Amino acid sequence: MPPSEHSMLVNQPLRQRYESSWTSGSPLALSECLPEEGSGQYLPTLEELVHIQLEFAWKAYAAGTGTRPASVGSLLDEFPALRNPETLLQLLRQEFHCRTRAGDAPSAEDYRRDFPDLELDRLTVAPGDTIGPTATDDTATIPPPPADAATIPPPASDQATILPPSTGSNPSEDQTLQPSVSFGETATSPEIQLEGYEILGELGRGGMGVVYRALDVRLKRVVALKMILAGVHADPGDLKRFQLEAEAVAQLQHPNIVQIHDVGEHEGKPYFSLEFVEGGELASQIAGEPQPPDEAARLVETLSRAMQFAHQRNIIHRDLKPANVLLTADGQPKITDFGLAKRLEDDSGQTASGSIMGTPSYMAPEQAGGHQAQIRPQTDVYALGALLYCLLTGRPPFQSANVMDTVLQVLEQEPVPPRQLVTGLDKNLETITLKCLQKDPARRYQAAEEVADELKRYLNDEPILARPVGIAERTWRWCRRKPAIAGLCAAITLLLGFVTVNGYLQAEIQRDLTGQALTQKAKANENFDLARGAVDRFMTEVSESQLLTVPHMEPLRRKLLTGAME
Structure with a gap:
């Protein structure tokens, strides 16, 4: 099933109800949150x-707050x-990854024995295997979703980046999957000799290039050496x-941006050396767990000021995420990987309008929609908000089983408010986060410096400038995103x-x-009573008249009295 159809078929109210039950600590049974079996929504949901x-x-099991979870196999x-091969494979990969993170040491051989009919060669790769990785992160490249796409990329992790299609390729055909990047220094030194450098190990490898840990023998310092492996045969x-990445980093001399040291070429293979940051990625520190709110705010304030520095030099990062923030030994953050950076003055662009680039879980809606001309500093402001959201909740604002489902969530849904995921979180910090994540760039903070200043006010216990979004505004936004459904609801409401x-x-x-009938009846009764009274008086007077006492008038008198009584 194409990912766009998968996302459309998931029953979102039931999905949100189930997720909320877990975040509240009282998880519901799966069967309580499923649509009717046999419906088109059943399996996707x-x-x-x-x-x-x-x-x-x-996560609960790893933290010691839950019992051992039921296995995927036990649900079949x-x-x-769930025995659908594609569905089962994705769930087994997810389970293997979750067990590994929880320290449960799962065995791939056990899975192959239990599920002999499945192709489990990629079982040990974390969910969200990547497409077209760069040399420095587990990145992915796919073109914008074609209207009649039949080939679907596999699920992507929240750190997977979508790169622009290769030059000269047909975007509708460029859906080749490539292995994800492997991090961590290799046990043996790679077979490469580069003048002025001693290669100490390999840090990461992707479809385009490789990053080495190397010693600059002239200056006696350890650096990160990034190189394109294809050399003269590389895609233009x-x-x-x-x-452009080398040029961008060279312009950004800032303590919270990884610095470039050298640029050169070795046997036709371009390379540049970067500052080596020994503390690892921010993503590894988060590891799916909420971070202390004040520390999160302080860290994003620092990153926001670094991005303001870049924006003042007309450089947009376009791929801010925890995997692209490195930490020094004393915990200071440094932004890295400007491989998707855009110069504001460059109207030609790296990528044609309509192409999607960035990391789905952290990209702004204008990126997810392929509107390259709308990329501005507010695009990075959104990513700063997504990064803050991840720090506060342990998860990005949007994530799904595959890349395109996540892209559709970015375009169509509002993020779950952080306070619904983390009890006791300060409302002001949630307000700042959600203002960064506004769909409309004009409604976000207009500069990274504004984000930094707002977080500073929060840390100083000062009033913030942003205000929470009210129910009326949320309803209006929903109507703008869903005009057809909103129109139908309006018609029903009017009817x-x-x-x-x-x-x-x-x-x-x-x-x-x-009322009129009762009034008329009362009037008629009143008139009848008046008339009868008049007749009664008349008959009485007549009967007592001396004229009727005259002899021979007795019969007439009796007749009149009898008529009055009737």
């Missing part, structure tokens, strides 16, 4: 719920639909991005309103008519 269960259950009898687009008002008016008219 079930798969999403199992992904949520695996993530939360294994109760939910036979890759070479241009490599050059109900018309029926209600019309019923009220008809009731009022009926009450008026009933």
Whole structure:
């Protein structure tokens, strides 16, 4: 099933209900949050719920606050639909990854024995295997989603980056999957000799290049050495991005941005050396767990001021995420990997309008929509908000089983408010985070410096400038994103309103008519009583008249009295 269809078929209210039950500490049973079996929503929703269960259950088990989670295999009898090979494979990879993070030491051989009919060669790769990685991170490259796409990329992790399509390629055909980047220094030194450097080990490798840990023998310092392996055979687009990255970093002499030391070429392979940051990635520190709020705010304030420095030099990063923030030994953050950086004055652009680039879980809606001309400093402001969200909650604002589902969430959904995921979180910090994550760039902070100043006010216990989004505004935004559904709801509301008002008016008219009839009846009765009284008086007077006492008038008198009595 294409990812766009998968996302559309997931029953979002049931998904959110199930996720909220886990965040509140009282998880519901899977069966309580499923649509009708046999419906088109059943399997996509079930798969999403199992992904949520695996993530939360294994985190609780690792923290010692939960029992050992049920295995995916144990769910197959109760939910036979999960035996779908594609669905089962993704869930097993998710389970393997969650168990590994929890320190459970799963065995790939056990999985192969239990599921002999599945192709499990990629079982040990974390969910979200990547497409077209760069040399410095586990990145992914896919073109914008074609309308009739039939080939679907596999699930992507929240750190997977989408790169622009290769130069000269047909975007609708460029969906080749490549291995994810492997991090960590290799045990043996690579076979490469580079004048002036002693290669100490390999830090990361991707589809375009490789990053080495090396000793600069002239200055006696350890550096990170980035090199394009294809050399003269490299794609022109890759070479241009490599050059632009080197130029961008060279302009940014800032204590919280990784510095460039040297640029050169070895046997036709371009390279540059960067400051080596020994503390590792911020992503490794977060490891899916919420960080202390004040520390998170302080760190993002620092990163925001570094990005303001870059923006003042007309450079947009476009791929800010925990994996692209390195930490020094004393915990100071440094932004790295400007491989997708854009110069504001460069209208030609690296990528044609319509191409998507960035990391789905952290990219702004204008990136997710492929609107390259709309990329501005506010795009990085969004990413800063997504990074702050991840620090506060342990997860990015949007994540799904695959790349395109995540992209669709970025475009169509609002993030779950952090305070619903982390009890006791300061409301002002949530307000700052959600203002950064506004869909409309004009409604975000307009500069990274504004984010930094707002976080500074929060840390100093001063009033912040941003205000929470009210119910009316949230409703209006929903209507703008879903005009067809909003129009239908409005029509139904108007119809109900018309029926209600019309019923009220008809009731009022009926009450008026009933009142008039009662008034007329009372008037008639009153007139009858008056008339009868007049007749009674007349007959009495006549009967007592002396004229009727005259002899021979007795019969007439009796007749008149008898008529009066009737």
